[in-house]
Amino acid sequence: xxxxxxxxxxxxxxxxxxxxxxxxxxxxxxxxxxxxxxxxxxxxxxxxxxxxxxxxxxxxxxxxxxxxxxxxxxxxxxxxxxxxxxxxxxxxxxxxxxxxxxxxxxxxxxxxxxxxxxxxxxxxxxxxxxxxxxxxxxxxxxxxxxxxxxxxxxxxxxxxxxxxxxxxxxxxxxxxxxxxxxxxxxxxxxxxxxxxxxxxxxxxxxxxxxxxxxxxxxxxxxxxxxxxxxxxxxxxxxxxxxxxxxxxxxxxxxxxxxxxxxxxxxxxxxxxxxxxxxxxxxxxxxxxxxxxxxxxxxxxxxxxxxxxxxxxxxxxxxxxxxxxxxxxxxxxxxxxxxxxxxxxxxxxxxxxxxxxxxxxxxxxxxxxxxxxxxxxxxxxxxxxxxxxxxxxxxxxxxxxxxxxxxxxxxxxxxxxxxxxxxxxxxxxxxxxxxxxxxxxxxxxxxxxxxxxxxxxxxxxxxxxxxxxxxxxxxxxxxxxxxxxxxxxxxxxxxxxxxxxxxxxxxxxxxxxxxxxxxxxxxxxxxxxxxxxxxxxxxxxxxxxxxxxxxxxxxxxxxxxxxxxxxxxxxxxxxxxxxxxxxxxxxxxxxxxxxxxxxxxxxxxxxxxxxxxxxxxxxxxxxxxxxxxxxxxxxxxxxxxxxxxxxxxxxxxxxxxxxxxx
Numbered sequence: 001x002x003x004x005x006x007x008x009x010x011x012x013x014x015x016x017x018x019x020x021x022x023x024x025x026x027x028x029x030x031x032x033x034x035x036x037x038x039x040x041x042x043x044x045x046x047x048x049x050x051x052x053x054x055x056x057x058x059x060x061x062x063x064x065x066x067x068x069x070x071x072x073x074x075x076x077x078x079x080x081x082x083x084x085x086x087x088x089x090x091x092x093x094x095x096x097x098x099x100x101x102x103x104x105x106x107x108x109x110x111x112x113x114x115x116x117x118x119x120x121x122x123x124x125x126x127x128x129x130x131x132x133x134x135x136x137x138x139x140x141x142x143x144x145x146x147x148x149x150x151x152x153x154x155x156x157x158x159x160x161x162x163x164x165x166x167x168x169x170x171x172x173x174x175x176x177x178x179x180x181x182x183x184x185x186x187x188x189x190x191x192x193x194x195x196x197x198x199x200x201x202x203x204x205x206x207x208x209x210x211x212x213x214x215x216x217x218x219x220x221x222x223x224x225x226x227x228x229x230x231x232x233x234x235x236x237x238x239x240x241x242x243x244x245x246x247x248x249x250x251x252x253x254x255x256x257x258x259x260x261x262x263x264x265x266x267x268x269x270x271x272x273x274x275x276x277x278x279x280x281x282x283x284x285x286x287x288x289x290x291x292x293x294x295x296x297x298x299x300x301x302x303x304x305x306x307x308x309x310x311x312x313x314x315x316x317x318x319x320x321x322x323x324x325x326x327x328x329x330x331x332x333x334x335x336x337x338x339x340x341x342x343x344x345x346x347x348x349x350x351x352x353x354x355x356x357x358x359x360x361x362x363x364x365x366x367x368x369x370x371x372x373x374x375x376x377x378x379x380x381x382x383x384x385x386x387x388x389x390x391x392x393x394x395x396x397x398x399x400x401x402x403x404x405x406x407x408x409x410x411x412x413x414x415x416x417x418x419x420x421x422x423x424x425x426x427x428x429x430x431x432x433x434x435x436x437x438x439x440x441x442x443x444x445x446x447x448x449x450x451x452x453x454x455x456x457x458x459x460x461x462x463x464x465x466x467x468x469x470x471x472x473x474x475x476x477x478x479x480x481x482x483x484x485x486x487x488x489x490x491x492x493x494x495x496x497x498x499x500x501x502x503x504x505x506x507x508x509x510x511x512x513x514x515x516x517x518x519x520x521x522x523x524x525x526x527x528x529x530x531x532x533x534x535x536x537x538x539x540x541x542x543x544x545x546x547x548x549x550x551x552x553x554x555x556x557x558x559x560x561x562x563x564x565x566x567x568x569x570x571x572x573x574x575x576x577x578x579x580x581x582x583x584x585x586x587x588x589x590x591x592x593x594x595x596x597x598x599x600x601x602x603x604x605x606x607x608x609x610x611x612x613x614x615x616x617x618x619x620x621x622x623x624x625x626x627x628x629x630x631x632x633x634x635x636x637x638x639x640x641x642x643x644x645x646x647x648x649x650x651x652x653x654x655x656x657x658x659x660x661x
Contacts, residue, residue, distance in 0.1 A: 019060065019086075020059070020060045020061070020203075021060070021061040021062075021118045021124075021126070022061070022084065022127070022203055023064065023065050023117065023125075023128070024049070024063070024064050024065070024130065025065045025066070025067075025110050025111055025127055025129045025131075026049075026064065026096065026099060027045075027067070027068070027101075027105065027130055027131040027132055027133070027162070028042075028068045028099045028100075028103075029067065029102075029104055029132075030068065030101050030102055030103060030104075031101070031105075031133050032045070032101035033101055034132070036163060036187075036188050036359070037338055041162060042099070042100075044188075044192060045096075045162065045192065046097055048196055049093070049096050049196065050093050051193060051196070051197075052196040052197065052199075052200055053089045053093060054271075055197065055252060056087050056089075057200070057203065057273075058087060058270075058271075060087075060203060061085050061087070062085070062087045062092065063080065063083050063084035063085065063114070063117065064080075064081045064092060064095050065078065065110055065113065065114050065117075066078075066079060066099050066110075067079070067103075067104075067105065067106050067107065067109075067110045068101060068102060068104050068106070069099045069100060069101060069102055070102065071102060071103055072102050072104075073103060074103055074104065075106045075136075076106070076109075077102075077106070078110045078113060080117060081095045081099070082095050083117070084117070084118060104136045104137055105133050105134065105135060105136040105137065106136070106137040106139070107129060107131050107135050107139075108137070108140065108141045109139060111141070111144065111148075111157060112148065114127045115127060115155055120148065120151070120152040120155045121152060124154040125155050126156045126203055127157045127158070128159075128160070128199055129157060129160065130160045130196075131160070132161075132162040132164060133168065134164075134172060141174060141175040142174035142175065142178060145157060145174060145175045145177075145178035146178045149178055149180070155179055157175050157179040157181045158176055158184075158199050158202065159175050159176040159183045159184070160183075160184045160186055160192070160196070160199065161173070161184070161185050161186065162192060163186070163188075169183075182198070182199065182202055184198065184199070188335075188360060191360050194360070230308060231278055231280050231308055232282075232303065232307060232308065233278060233279045233280040233281040233308060234255070234279045234286060234301055234303060234308070234309050234310075235278050235310050235311060236253050236272070236276060236278070236279060236288060236290070236311045236313070237276055237310060237312045238251045238290040238292065238312075238313045238314075239312070239313075239314055239315065239392075240292075240315055240316070240318060240391055241314065241316065241391035241392030242314055243392070244391075244392040246275075247275050247276075247315075249275050250292060250293070251273075251275045251276075251290055251291070252273050252290070252291040253271060253272045253273075253274075253277055253279075253288065253289065253290055253291075254271050254289040254298075255269045255272075255279050255281075255286060255289075256269060256286070256288075256289070257269060257287065258284070258285035258286055258300055266287055269286070278308070279311075283303050283304055283305045283307075284303060285300060285301075285303075286300070286301050286303060287299070287300050287301075288301055288313065289313075290313040290315060292317055292366045293317070293356070293367060294355050294366060294367050295316070295317035295366055295367060295368045297313050297314065297315050297316065298313070315391075317367060317368050317369060317389075317391060318367065318369055318389040318390050318391055318393045318395065319364050319366055319367075319393070319394045319395065320341070320364065320367055320372070320387065320395045320397070321362070321364045321365075321394060321395070321396050321397070322339055322363055322397050322398075323361065323362045323397075324337055324376055324378060324383070324400075325398060325399070325400060325401065325478075326378075326402075326403045326404070326478035327400065327403075327477040330477070331478050333378055333403070334361045334362075335361055336378055336452060337359070337361045337376065337377070338357070338358070338359050338376075338377045339357060339358050339363060339365075339374060339375070340354060340356075340374070340375040341354070341355045341356040341365055341373075341374055342354055342355060342374070342375070343355060343370075343372065344370070344371035344373050355372065367389045369389055369390055370389060371386065371388055371389075372386070372387050372388075373385075373386050374387055374397070374399075376401065378401045378403050378452050379403070379442070379452020379453065380441050380454065381403035381452055381453060381454045382401075383399045383401050385397055402454055402455050403453065403455065403477065403478070404453060404475035404476050404477055404478065405450060405451065405452060405479070405480040405481065406427070406450070406451040406475055406480075406481045406483065407448065407451075407480060407481070407482050407483070408448065408449055408451075408462065408484075409448050409482070409483070409484045409485065410423050410462055410487050411485070411486055411487065412487055412489045412490070412563060412564040413486060413487075413488060413489070413541075413564035418447070419464055419487065420447050421447060422538060423445065423446070423447050423464050424443070424444070424462070424463045424464075425443060425444050425445075425449055425451075425463075426440060426442075426443045426461040426463075427440070427441045427451055427458050427460050428458065428460070428461070429456075429457075429458065430456070430457035430458055430459050438459055441453065441458065453475050455475050455476055455477040456474070457474050458472070458473050458474075458475060459472050460483070464487045464489050465489065465537060465539065466513075466527050467487045467488065467538055467540045468540065469485060469486070469488065471483065471485065487540075488540055488541050489538055489539065489541065489563060489564075490538075490541045490561035490562050490564065490565050490566070490567065491537065491561070491565070491567065492513070492536070492537040492539055492544070492546075492559070492566075492567045493534065493535070493536045493569070494511055494535060494548065494569045494570075494571060495568075495571070496509045496511075496533065496548050496570075496571045496573060497570060497572045498573055498574075498577075498649060499572065499573075499574060499575075499649035499650030500572055502650050504534060504570075505550065506533045507533055508551060508624065509531070509548060509549070509550050510529070510530070510531050510549045511529060511530050511547070511549075512526060512529045512547040512549075513526070513527045513528045513529065513539065513544055513546055514526055514527060514544065514547070515542075515543075515545070516544055516545050516558060517543075524545055527539065527544065541561055541562055541563035542560070542561060543558070543559070543560050543561075544559055545557075545558050546559060546571070550624050551614075551623065551624020551625065552599070552623065552624060552625050552626070553575035553625060553626045555572065555573055557571060573626070573649075575624060575625060575626050575647070575649060576625060576627060576647040576650060576652065577622060577624055577625075577652040577653065578625060578645065578647055578653050579620070579621075579622050579623075579652070579653065579654045579655070580597065580620065580621055580623070580655045580657065581620045581655070581656050582634055582636065582656070582657045582658075583656055583657070583659070584659055584660075585658070586658065591619055591636070591659075592619045592620075593619055595617075595636050596615070596617050596634070596635040596636075597615060597616045597617075597621050597623075597632065597635075598612060598615045598634075599615065599623055599625065599630055599632060599633075600613065600630065600633055601613060602629030602630050602644070603629070610631060613630065627648055627649040628646070628647060629646050629647075630644075630645045630646075631643070631644055632644075632645050632655075634657060643655075
């Protein structure tokens with residue numbers, strides 16, 4: 001009895017550790033809002049993780065950890081969003097979708113915390129890190145990896161570097177290499193799909209360490225267990241054509257009950273991403289589906305008692321491999337490629353149904369045999385092809401993108417250093433339509449953009465603030481045109497003072513910049529405006545007329561802006577601030593409603609009238625006025641009260657006015 005009891009305890013302990021555990025550490029730093037082909041990296045990651053979850057081994061618990069998703073600049077912003085547990089795909093994906101990137105990249109600490117969560121010093125533990133950048137919190141990922149590997153029972157870190165440079169890859173890859181894991185580079189959604197899929201397969205096929213042999217008391221001699229019978233169920237096998245060999249990879253299987261409900265849906269029993277899995281089942285009818293890329297075929301099978309049924313699926317599918325060149329026989333395009341696969345036939349509106357897409361530069365589509373229309377995009381260059389995919393065959397196609405490149409560098413003036421910000425470029429077709437307009441092809445706010453364009457003629461408009469210039473350029477296939485643009489721009493920085501010798505005011509100022517010359521009606525054309533207290537205007541070199549307003553005070557200046565130079569202009573308002581309120585009795589509380597104010601000029605005209613300067617319906621108004629004498633007319637109820645008032649330059653004056661007959 002003692003021996004049997006010892007065996008039972010050890011068996012239970014071994015079973016408790018049978019399930020492997022892994023944690024996905026997802027980069028939630030602010031850089032994940034960066035875009036790849038117009039789509040943010042966090043959006044791409046969300047979509048590809050959803051695809052990854054469909055192939056996850058249900059025997060492996062999965063958790064989710066992220067960092068930099070709650071606050072900016074905080075190296076402690078790390079959260080275990082989902083503890084390692086049996087996968088609930090919808091709940092897990094919901095947690096992924098809720099991550100909104102904001103802050104820094106404490107990836108080393110996150111990996112360490114993930115390892116500790118899985119008790120890596122006692123049990124097998126796997127971390128999958130998906131990051132688009134390097135550590136930014138003064139930690140060494142390489143040293144951490146060596147430490148975790150040394151302390152862990154069987155610790156492995158797989159790392160996916162998403163949209164990172166070759167130099168960054170060298171620094172990040174050691175986290176995987178030092179723990180016996182794999183490192184993947186993914187530059188777009190297609191490559192991220194492949195990296196996640198390979199990671200899933202690597203984790204799924206890795207066998208756990210065998211449990212220790214049970215300690216058995218020497219006297220106990222249990223009877224040997226009978227040899228197990230062969231499995232009962234379905235041996236799933238897929239092939240691309242009737243005469244093709246069975247596939248050995250890239251197949252995903254779904255097993256359903258045979259009976260469909262009233263909506264035609266079947267209850268899923270199991271799924272598996274092994275190419276030739278065995279589904280152990282009870283005897284009866286089953287519905288088996290095989291997915292190979294975009295090809296999906298299903299069929300019914302019967303399982304008899306004690307029998308292993310061969311579930312053979314003919315996918316009637318083939319492979320389409322695509323790549324692209326800038327020109328025939330020219331440069332192979334290894335980045336910024338995107339392919340869309342459509343059905344060849346169009347609907348009644350002339351549209352085609354999308355079948356698949358990929359952002360990988362060289363990609364193999366797995367498709368049902370048939371006719372397809374393929375669109376290849378490289379920046380703004382575009383090519384199409386109508387192709388046939390045959391069952392069991394590989395179709396190879398190289399796209400001629402007829403693409404060239406335009407790189408633009410803006411300088412404030414000839415010979416100056418390149419501009420680093422506030423640049424914007426618009427690329428138009430060179431030809432105009434019947435109304436004299438050009439069609440916009442592309443635009444960029446990068447300081448030194450690289451445009452990928454179809455070979456041809458273009459008209460480019462460059463702006464820097466309100467400075468603007470344009471030029472025409474011809475782009476050749478597989479050629480780079482480097483253009484330096486002289487923006488002929490200068491800078492105007494303005495400060496506004498209430499009076500000489502005072503510090504600049506920090507609010508309630510508005511500036512208007514006009515061309516110096518007037519038109520035939522004596523009016524000037526407005527160039528720019530700003531409500532900032534101390535603005536910096538970027539203007540084409542030339543002469544300007546500037547108006548600065550502060551409440552009801554204004555001042556003007558005529559000035560010249562030189563190319564490549566900064567003009568500092570100080571505007572002196574010679575104005576003051578009047579803060580007013582009214583009371584009904586000496587020492588009484590100020591009225592908070594029912595009061596209306598009129599600020600009139602201190603002097604009367606020849607007809608004895610005063611000019612109105614401004615008015616306010618606030619009970620306690622603040623007036624910003626030129627230095628001088630004024631008359632305040634206060635209306636309360638049916639009565640109007642008048643008070644003379646002086647305003648001095650640079651003074652903030654408080655006036656409490658007693659309303660009495």
